[in-house]
Amino acid sequence: MSTVTLWRPTGHAELALVEESGWTAWPPRLADQPIFYPVLNEDYATRIARDWNVKASGAGYVTRFEVEKEFLDRYEVQQAGGQTILEYWIPAEDLPELNRNIVGKIAVVAEYR
Template sequence: MTSVTLYQPVGLEELQAIKASDWRAFPPHDIEQPVFRPVTSEAFAAQLARDWNAAHTTYRRGYVVQFAVSKTFLDAYENKVSGTPGHEEYWIPSEDLSLLNAAIQGQIAVAGTFAGHDAEYRKLNETHA
């Protein structure tokens, strides 16, 4: 089965929820976030983790997680460019998050982290197999 590697910037609370799922699922999104938007580029995810998660969340931590999803699943969703070429993301309605979680192949892995909005990106490549 063909898969697509995606990235998602997350904060500490979301990372803890992913860990609680044995690194296999994303937690439900807030009602204020009607769309889950994983991105196709680690660099774009790192920018979001630095500029949002590490700068605006309680713990001032931003993480980039990496995961593989069935291409067949993703074919049902639109791949959009978010402003700048190379900033591509899939728009998956929050109510379909359980379907996305079921389509994840393997485990979610931490690719890198930021500590504070002015910190450098630290590559981690943590796997949990």
């Protein structure tokens, strides 16, 4: 089994729901969130958590998790800006399947306030 390391910048509310799952799943998207955006590098996740999540919710967290590569192979990597601003666009309806393909636990690797 081959995995891909993904990063997710998040605020406190979403992180609390991840904790409730036992650190094994991302919560369903809200009605105004049709896509789940995990990113491909820690630096990009850090910039979002520090520069956006802190302003929006008072805290920003960088998480890291592993997903089976076979699952991710059905999605193209999207370049959302500069050369290192890379992310997957996972439709909200595919999130339960993504969660089933997480290998191990979702880990918090940084916190910003």
